[in-house]
Each structure stands twice: as structure tokens, then as C-alpha cells.
Amino acid sequence: MRLAKGIGYVLMIAGGLHVLYHVLDAWRWMPVSLSGLSIYSYQQATVMAGVFAVLAGMVLWVNPQGGHAMFKRMGRFTLSVGVMGVVLACSGWFLLAQQNLTTLDQHGKTLLHQFESNIAQTLQERLALLQRQAERWQVPPYLPNDRLWQRETESYLRDYPELASLWLFDENRRLLRHAMQSAQTSTQGAMPVLNRAMLDWQHQLMPSSTIQVSSITQAEGRPVVWLTFPLVVEDNHTAWLRAELDVSALLNRSAFQVTDDTSMQVHAEDQLLFSSRPLADPQQWYPLVAQKAVLPHVGSWQMSSYLDTRELKRLGMLPTLLWLTVLVFTFLLMGSQQLHHLSVRSGQRLSVKHDDLQETLKVLRILERGVNASINGVMVADAKQTDYPVIYVNKAFERITGYPSEEVLGRNCRFLQGPDTEASAVHAVREALHDQYEVQVVLLNYRKDGTSFWNELFISPVLNEEGAVTHFVSIQHDISAQREYEAQLAFNASHDALTGLPNRSLFEDRLKQASRIAGRYEHKLAVLFLDLDGFKPINDNLGHQLGDQVLNEVTQRITDALRPGETVARFGGDEFVILLPELAYEEDVISVVEQLLVSIALPYRIDESDIRLTASIGLTIADGLLENPLEMIQQADLAMCQAKRQGRNTYQWFTCDLNTQESQRVVLRNELQTAIEKQQFELFYQPQVHAFSGQVIGFEALIRWKHPQRGYISPVEFIGLAEDTGQIIAISDWVLATACRDNVRLNSMQIGAFTMAVNISPMQFQRGNFIRSVRESLERTGLPANLLELELTEGILMENAEHAIDALHKLRREGIRIAIDDFGTGFSSLSYLKRLPIDKIKIDRSFVNDVISDQRDAAIIQGILSMAYHLQLGVVAEGIETQGQYAYLRKHGCNWLQGYYFARPMPLATLEIYLEEQHQAYQLNLARQRSDETEQTLMRGHEADT
Numbered sequence: 001m002r003l004a005k006g007i008g009y010v011l012m013i014a015g016g017l018h019v020l021y022h023v024l025d026a027w028r029w030m031p032v033s034l035s036g037l038s039i040y041s042y043q044q045a046t047v048m049a050g051v052f053a054v055l056a057g058m059v060l061w062v063n064p065q066g067g068h069a070m071f072k073r074m075g076r077f078t079l080s081v082g083v084m085g086v087v088l089a090c091s092g093w094f095l096l097a098q099q100n101l102t103t104l105d106q107h108g109k110t111l112l113h114q115f116e117s118n119i120a121q122t123l124q125e126r127l128a129l130l131q132r133q134a135e136r137w138q139v140p141p142y143l144p145n146d147r148l149w150q151r152e153t154e155s156y157l158r159d160y161p162e163l164a165s166l167w168l169f170d171e172n173r174r175l176l177r178h179a180m181q182s183a184q185t186s187t188q189g190a191m192p193v194l195n196r197a198m199l200d201w202q203h204q205l206m207p208s209s210t211i212q213v214s215s216i217t218q219a220e221g222r223p224v225v226w227l228t229f230p231l232v233v234e235d236n237h238t239a240w241l242r243a244e245l246d247v248s249a250l251l252n253r254s255a256f257q258v259t260d261d262t263s264m265q266v267h268a269e270d271q272l273l274f275s276s277r278p279l280a281d282p283q284q285w286y287p288l289v290a291q292k293a294v295l296p297h298v299g300s301w302q303m304s305s306y307l308d309t310r311e312l313k314r315l316g317m318l319p320t321l322l323w324l325t326v327l328v329f330t331f332l333l334m335g336s337q338q339l340h341h342l343s344v345r346s347g348q349r350l351s352v353k354h355d356d357l358q359e360t361l362k363v364l365r366i367l368e369r370g371v372n373a374s375i376n377g378v379m380v381a382d383a384k385q386t387d388y389p390v391i392y393v394n395k396a397f398e399r400i401t402g403y404p405s406e407e408v409l410g411r412n413c414r415f416l417q418g419p420d421t422e423a424s425a426v427h428a429v430r431e432a433l434h435d436q437y438e439v440q441v442v443l444l445n446y447r448k449d450g451t452s453f454w455n456e457l458f459i460s461p462v463l464n465e466e467g468a469v470t471h472f473v474s475i476q477h478d479i480s481a482q483r484e485y486e487a488q489l490a491f492n493a494s495h496d497a498l499t500g501l502p503n504r505s506l507f508e509d510r511l512k513q514a515s516r517i518a519g520r521y522e523h524k525l526a527v528l529f530l531d532l533d534g535f536k537p538i539n540d541n542l543g544h545q546l547g548d549q550v551l552n553e554v555t556q557r558i559t560d561a562l563r564p565g566e567t568v569a570r571f572g573g574d575e576f577v578i579l580l581p582e583l584a585y586e587e588d589v590i591s592v593v594e595q596l597l598v599s600i601a602l603p604y605r606i607d608e609s610d611i612r613l614t615a616s617i618g619l620t621i622a623d624g625l626l627e628n629p630l631e632m633i634q635q636a637d638l639a640m641c642q643a644k645r646q647g648r649n650t651y652q653w654f655t656c657d658l659n660t661q662e663s664q665r666v667v668l669r670n671e672l673q674t675a676i677e678k679q680q681f682e683l684f685y686q687p688q689v690h691a692f693s694g695q696v697i698g699f700e701a702l703i704r705w706k707h708p709q710r711g712y713i714s715p716v717e718f719i720g721l722a723e724d725t726g727q728i729i730a731i732s733d734w735v736l737a738t739a740c741r742d743n744v745r746l747n748s749m750q751i752g753a754f755t756m757a758v759n760i761s762p763m764q765f766q767r768g769n770f771i772r773s774v775r776e777s778l779e780r781t782g783l784p785a786n787l788l789e790l791e792l793t794e795g796i797l798m799e800n801a802e803h804a805i806d807a808l809h810k811l812r813r814e815g816i817r818i819a820i821d822d823f824g825t826g827f828s829s830l831s832y833l834k835r836l837p838i839d840k841i842k843i844d845r846s847f848v849n850d851v852i853s854d855q856r857d858a859a860i861i862q863g864i865l866s867m868a869y870h871l872q873l874g875v876v877a878e879g880i881e882t883q884g885q886y887a888y889l890r891k892h893g894c895n896w897l898q899g900y901y902f903a904r905p906m907p908l909a910t911l912e913i914y915l916e917e918q919h920q921a922y923q924l925n926l927a928r929q930r931s932d933e934t935e936q937t938l939m940r941g942h943e944a945d946t
């Protein structure tokens with residue numbers, strides 16, 4: 001920048017000085033110079049170059065940055081063209097001007113040369129003419145007489161005006177005759193008075209035979225040249241003819257016709273002898289050439305040629321025009337070049353801009369596609385116009401709101417608001433728009449069809465390069481589904497998905513609330529725990545879909561039985577809990593419960609078949625003063641379990657005893673788990689004997705828990721709990737495997753083919769892998785299937801008869817025997833029994849117990865035996881404690897017997913000894929019998945002989 005400024009300084013100063021110099025130098029020629037075109041053309045060229053230098057310097061000095069940029073913008077070629085053009089124009093101008101000057105100089109010289117030649121020739125002719133005249137007068141009659149003189153001189157003077165006068169002198173230099181141009185002669189013929197020069201000549205006249213030519217002298221103020229011719233006349237006398245040549249006339253006579261624009265002058269010793277034109281205005285004439293001319297005899301004079309400055313101007317036109325033309329052409333060329341350069345640069349810039357635009361367009365298209373592909377509505381509003389009219393909406397906006405873009409553009413988007421749009425959210429949006437900051441709100445908007453949707457709205461101001469807000473972009477996210485989902489989640493969090501009833505959590509809330517109200521208003525509230533009886537097999541065997549239908553129907557029946565304000569909740573599975581928050585009388589609970597039991601027990605018509613269900617209900621009542629009202633749920637649960645134990649399809653009040661029992665159950669359950677893990681169980685075996693032979697035909701495996709503190713615990717105490725807790729599965733698997741293994745060992749004693757009867761729990765039987773686990777136990781132990789007998793209660797088979805029948809068929813196909821345990825206690829229908837693929841039935845101990853004393857038990861036993869006989873089923877009577885019972889059953893055809901009368905359950909080792917003893921006793925008895933028979937035979941033979 002400094003360099004540019006420096007160069008600018010130098011150019012300005014140098015150019016300025018150059019111009020000043022020439023302006024001052026040309027001052028005296030100013031009128032001509034200012035006329036624009038003169039001999040100073042070449043100087044003007046350099047002046048113009050100086051002006052250019054000044055201008056360029058100013059550009060660089062005033063704005064070196066701009067100048068630099070300007071030069072850069074002009075392009076090198078343009079600048080080169082400019083410089084070249086200026087140099088060429090100035091050079092051309094200079095050369096042409098020089099050439100003009102040279103031509104003019106030459107022209108002037110030529111003119112002068114011709115003029116000089118003419119003068120010399122004229123002078124020579126006049127000399128020759130007068131010489132001839134002089135010669136004529138040297139022959140007789142010699143000197144002319146007056147008349148002849150006059151005639152001849154008149155002729156000369158007339159024809160040659162430059163001959164100012166002719167003089168004829170005699171030998172003594174006396175004037176004989178003379179003749180003058182009429183203008184100069186006052187009197188023709190009269191002797192003139194000789195002027196001083198003539199007199200001088202008379203005195204100085206030297207006799208000479210040669211022609212004398214004087215130098216230019218003044219005669220009467222005129223430049224003249226004297227020609228003197230010696231004449232030899234008769235008698236060798238001498239005479240002189242003297243001719244006065246008017247130099248001006250001579251020159252005039254010699255001058256040829258020059259052009260209007262040139263002029264010639266002749267000076268002799270600063271005296272103007274001749275001028276082809278009057279040079280009144282010296283500034284009109286430009287001196288071309290001035291040179292000396294030497295004429296023989298006459299001497300030298302100064303000849304000058306002049307050119308009319310108008311011609312000079314005319315001549316100057318060409319270089320100037322050329323200069324201007326070249327400059328104009330240069331500027332045009334520069335202009336065109338610059339235009340070309342600019343067009344190329346613009347083209348390049350346009351190309352770049354075009355590329356940029358294309359790229360921007362591409363990006364914009366992608367953005368537009370992206371915006372249009374967005375699932376969120378996008379809307380752009382003009383922030384600079386009042387009321388922020390919408391200028392763009394994407395497809396998602398149209399889809400979400402139902403408004404086509406043409407109905408939206410130009411409007412304020414408040415048309416999306418409706419009656420339930422939250423005023424606070426709208427206010428927040430307005431404030432954000434007014435203060436131009438981002439805002440995010442959720443508000444209820446309305447579609448074109450009037451339906452509402454939840455709009456999660458995000459509005460952001462858009463700034464331009466100056467940071468001013470020009471637009472607002474809003475992104476709309478229809479979160480209706482999300483809201484619905486959240487509501488659903490909230491509902492699900494507090495409700496049961498299948499029935500839509502409140503779940504435990506909501507029930508607990510309501511219970512707490514009801515308890516507080518009950519405490520405040522001193523009334524009572526009740527909680528009912530309802531569990532369906534026998535629902536699980538329905539669900540497992542008929543499918544969950546059908547189970548769900550049953551549950552929904554149960555829900556409906558319960559709901560129908562309740563009053564408004566009362567709550568029924570589903571706690572999962574088939575458990576329903578009911579809250580009666582405001583009891584007028586305690587007895588009201590009973591009426592509700594009885595209504596529920598009746599209603600639930602009604603048949604369920606599903607898929608064109610009737611399903612029957614009952615419910616067990618536990619009840620508890622409180623006055624709202626319970627510290628923890630949720631205890632009521634546990635209490636009702638305990639009571640429900642008690643109702644179950646009491647035979648189901650009934651209800652049971654909660655009592656404090658139940659609480660104690662439950663505590664014990666909890667302790668027992670934990671200990672039972674420890675027992676499973678530490679294998680604290682043993683199997684005792686109770687023999688079953690043939691009713692008539694008394695021989696042991698098999699055993700029933702009966703589990704014992706060898707508690708580390710309490711000793712042996714009866715299965716009656718823990719099997720039910722294990723069933724409830726699911727611990728029965730692990731226990732049952734162990735029992736089955738152990739019983740099979742021990743039976744293999746007992747059979748290996750080779751004292752009989754013993755059958756092992758194993759009690760099967762309901763949960764064990766209903767497991768999907770039950771048959772497989774039985775098969776695996778047999779395979780692992782190697783016990784033949786026909787030596788395993790499974791004892792199932794009537795209840796197990798009744799709960800899901802079809803599944804049970806199917807499973808029993810499979811088991812029997814394996815060769816496994818099936819016995820129905822506790823037969824007679826389960827109210828089995830006989831038609832149903834007929835379909836069961838079983839081998840035996842076991843008469844329950846309760847019938848055997850009083851068979852002797854109670855006719856009804858006896859009748860039942862007889863009925864069972866009769867039925868079994870006709871169904872071709874074996875019968876085992878258990879609980880035989882007395883001889884009477886034994887005898888009665890044997891008498892009525894019971895095949896097999898089991899009871900303390902024969903043997904108590906015993907460990908394996910004891911059993912082995914027992915069996916050994918029994919076998920020996922049997923053998924002994926058999927031998928005795930044989931011996932008796934032999935003895936009797938012998939006696940009979942002896943009697944016969946005698």
C-alpha cells in the first residue's frame with residue numbers, strides 16, 4: 001500500500017512538472033497551442049502522457065487500496081492495452097507531428113529553392129536582354145536616337161516592370177538619355193536630377209569592358225540593383241547603358257504562384273525585399289524555413305518561407321485525430337477488454353455463484369424434502385409483518401392439521417386454537433413472539449375437522465445476517481398418541497389390563513382414603529378377598545383366551561353386585577378384592593358376600609358350553625382406626641385361604657387366630673425350604689396286604705420331615721403348605737425318585753412282586769412335564785412300570801377332568817397303575833368315574849373308621865365295593881385298625897387292606913426286616929398249613945380205613 005502511494009506521489013509530481021514545463025514553454029504559443037493543434041503536437045503528446053501519469057498517480061495516492069483493486073479488476077491485459085495504447089498514441093502523435101514538420105520544412109526549402117532559381121534566371125534573362133540591346137547599339141548606327149530610344153525603352157519598360165529605369169551615359173559619364181517606368185517618371189524625356197548613388201557611380205565609374213552588377217542599393221527608398229553595360233560605339237568611344245532593376249519587382253516577377261497557405265519573404269540586411277503575401281498577422285504565419293540565397297553580382301539575402309497556421313492546424317488534425325483515434329480505440333479496446341475481462345470474471349463469478357446456487361439449491365431441495373419428509377409439522381411465519389402471517393407449511397403440517405397449505409398461507413396460526421386450548425400456553429407463545437425468544441409449549445390444537453390434538457410446539461426466531469429476527473420457525477409434534485399412551489400407561493399403572501378394574505396399587509390408595517374417611521366419620525368399612533375355586537385348570541386346559549372370558553364375566557358379575565362408591569380390584573390371576581367403604585350395618589357385608597357367591601356360582605356360557613365356578617371369600621371389617629389399613633387386605637386374604645380350606649364356595653371372617661396360623665405358616669414355609677435344601681425328608685412305607693392271604697402286596701410311600709428340633713413332622717402339617725407355596729414340586733420329585741429306587745431294592749429281596757403307591761399332589765399332576773418325570777424316574781431306577789402305582793385324589797381328577805383322563809390314559813399305556821385316593825370324600829359322580837382309566841380305588845379312612853358302628857359308613861363302603869366290583873376296579877381300604885374292620889371289609893369283598901392293624905408306616909430298613917419276618921412267617925404258616933393238610937389227609941385216610 002505504501003509502495004502504491006509512493007508510486008502515486010512520484011507519478012503525480014513527475015507528470016505535473018512535465019505538464020507545467022510544457023504549458024509554460026508553450027505560453028507564448030498559447031493561442032495556437034490552446035487552439036489544440038499546432039506544431040506542439042508532439043509536445044502535447046508528452047503533455048497528455050504527463051496528464052495520464054498525474055491521473056494514475058492520483059488514483060494510487062488517493063486510494064492505493066482501491067486503485068490496486070481497480071487495477072486488479074482491470075486485468076493485466078487491459079492494463080497492458082491501456083499503457084500500450086497511450087504510448088502508441090503519444091508516439092504516433094509525436095512521429096506524425098515530426099513528419100509534418102519535416103515535410104513542411106522540406107516544402108519550405110523547395111519553395112525557396114525554386115524562388116531562388118527563378119530569381120537567378122530572371123536576373124540572367126534580364127542581363128542577357130540588356131546585353132543584347134547593348135550589343136545592338138554597338139553596331140551602326142550605334143547609339144539610338146531619341147525616337148528609337150524612346151520606342152525601345154518603352155517596350156522594355158512595359159514588358160519588364162522590374163526594369164525601373166534605363167540610363168545611357170556617354171564616355172564622359174554624361175547622361176545621354178534615360179527612361180523610367182511611368183510611375184516613377186514625372187516627366188518623360190526631361191533629364192532627371194541624378195541622385196546621390198548615380199553621382200557616386202559617375203565619379204567612380206571605371207572604364208571596363210565587362211558588365212557590372214551592383215549589389216543591392218537603395219534608390220529612392222527602394223532596393224535596386226544596377227546593371228551597367230559598357231558600349232563600344234563608333235570611333236571606339238565608350239558609352240554605358242545602365243539599367244536599374246527594381247529588386248522587389250524582380251523578385252515579384254521571379255516569384256511563382258505559391259499556395260494560399262504558404263508565403264515567402266526575402267530580406268536583405270533586415271530589409272524586406274519581397275513578401276509573397278502581406279504578413280500583417282505574424283501569428284497567422286508559421287516560419288517554415290529561413291535560408292540565405294546568394295545571387296551572382298547581387299550578393300546574398302535571407303529567404304524565408306511561411307505556412308499559414310490554419311494549414312498547420314489542418315495538418316495537425318491528422319496526428320491529433322490519429323492520437324485521439326488511437327486513444328479512443330485504446331479506450332474502446334480497454335473497455336471491450338475490460339468488458340471481456342469483466343464478463344469472463346463475471347462469468348467465472350457467475351459460474352461460481354451458479355455452482356454455489358446449484359449447491360444451495362441442492363441443499364435447499366434436500367432440506368425441503370427433509371422438512372417435507374419430517375413427521376413433525378413445520379411452519380414458518382413472517383416476523384416482519386404484523387400478525388406474523390404464515391409463509392410456509394410442510395406436508396406433515398397439512399397432514400396433522402388437515403388444513404391444505406393454501407388455506408394457511410397468509411394467516412396467523414391462531415386458527416389452530418379452540419375452546420379448550422390452554423390460555424397459559426397461548427400467553428407463553430405470545431410473549432415469546434413479542435420478545436423474540438425460543439419457546440416450547442404443549443397445547444391443545446384443533447384440526448380442520450374440529451377434532452383436537454395435543455401439539456408439542458417449539459417456536460424459534462430466525463435471524464438474518466444483521467441479527468434481526470425475520471421469521472419464526474415452529475415445529476409441531478402431534479403427541480396425541482403419546483398423551484394417549486401416557487394416559488393408558490397411567491391407567492395401566494393403576495388398573496388391570498384384562499378387566500379394566502383397579503389394580504392393587506389403586507385399591508390400596510382407595511383403601512387408605514376410605515379408612516381415613518371411615519375414621520373421621522366413625523363408620524365401618526370392609527374388605528373382601530375373593531378367589532375363584534378351580535379356575536386354574538380351566539385356564540390351563542381350556543386356554544387363556546377362554547380363561548380371560550371367564551374372568552371378564554366374573555368381573556361383570558362382581559361389579560353388578562356392588563353399589564357406586566364400592567371398589568373391586570383384580571390382584572392378578574383369579575383374585576379379586578372388594579372394598580366396601582361405608583357400611584351402615586356389619587350385616588350388609590354378608591348380604592353382599594352371599595350375593596357374590598350365588599352370582600359367581602351361576603354357570604358361565606362360553607363357546608356353547610357351561611363352565612361352573614365357585615369362589616372362596618375372606619372378609620374383614622374395620623372402623624378406620626387401623627394404623628395400617630392395608631392390613632385389611634392380608635386379613636381378608638387369610639380368611640379367604642381359610643374358606644378354601646373349609647371346602648371352598650364359602651366365605652370366612654378374619655379372626656386373630658388366622659393371623660397366628662398364618663405366622664406359623666410363614667415360619668414353616670421357611671423351614672420347609674431349608675428342609676428341601678438340606679434333604680431333611682425321609683420316606684416311610686406302609687404295607688398293603690392281601691385281604692385273604694395277608695401277604696404284603698405293596699406299600700404306600702409316606703413322607704416324613706425329620707425336623708432338627710421337632711423330630712418327625714407329619715405330612716398333614718406341611719404338604720398343604722408346600723402345595724400352596726409350590727415347594728411341593730421339589731418334594732414330589734424327590735419322593736417319586738426315592739420310592740422307585742427303594743421299591744427296586746425291596747423287590748430285589750425276591751420275596752414278592754411289590755407295588756409302590758406314591759401320593760401325587762394336584763400341582764405335581766397338573767404340571768406339563770409330569771408324565772415325563774414319572775417315566776424318567778422309572779428309567780433311572782429301573783423299576784418296572786407295573787410296580788408303580790400313582791395315588792390321585794378325586795379333587796385332582798375333578799378339577800380338570802379331560803386333561804386328567806388324557807394323562808391317566810398315557811400313564812396306563814406305560815403300564816403304570818392308577819388309584820383314586822380318599823375315594824368317597826370328593827362327591828365324584830359315578831358316570832364320571834366310569835370314564836376314568838384307573839385300576840384301584842382307595843376307600844377313605846373316615847368310612848373305615850366307623851364301618852362297624854355306623855351303618856351309613858358301612859353302606860357307603862358296601863356301595864363302593866359293589867361299584868368297584870362292577871367296574872372291575874380293585875379296592876384298597878385304608879385305616880384298618882381293628883380286627884372287626886378287617887373282618888368286615890374282607891367279608892364284603894375288599895381286595896386289599898392297609899392300616900395300623902397290619903403295619904404302621906416304617907422306614908425302609910424296618911420294612912425290609914418286616915418283610916423278611918412276614919415272609920418267614922408266611923413260609924412257616926404255609927408249611928404248617930401243608931403239614932395240617934397232610935395230617936388231615938392222613939386222618940381222613942385213616943378214618944376211611946377204619
Ligand SMILES: Nc1nc2c(ncn2[C@@H]2O[C@@H]3COP(=O)(O)O[C@H]4[C@@H](O)[C@H](n5cnc6c(=O)[nH]c(N)nc65)O[C@@H]4COP(=O)(O)O[C@H]3[C@H]2O)c(=O)[nH]1
Pocket residue numbers: 686701702703714715716719735759760761821822845878879880881898899900901905
Ligand atoms: N389313624 C390311622 N391312620 C392310618 C392308618 N393306616 C394308615 N394311616 C395313615 O393314613 C394316611 C394315609 O395316607 P393318605 O390318605 O394318602 O394321606 C396322606 C397323603 O395325602 C399325604 N402324604 C403323605 N406322604 C405324601 C407324599 O409323599 N406325597 C404327597 N403328595 N402326599 C403325601 O399326607 C397324608 C397323611 O399321611 P400320613 O400322616 O402318613 O398318614 C397316612 C397313614 O399314616 C390307621 O390304621 N389309622
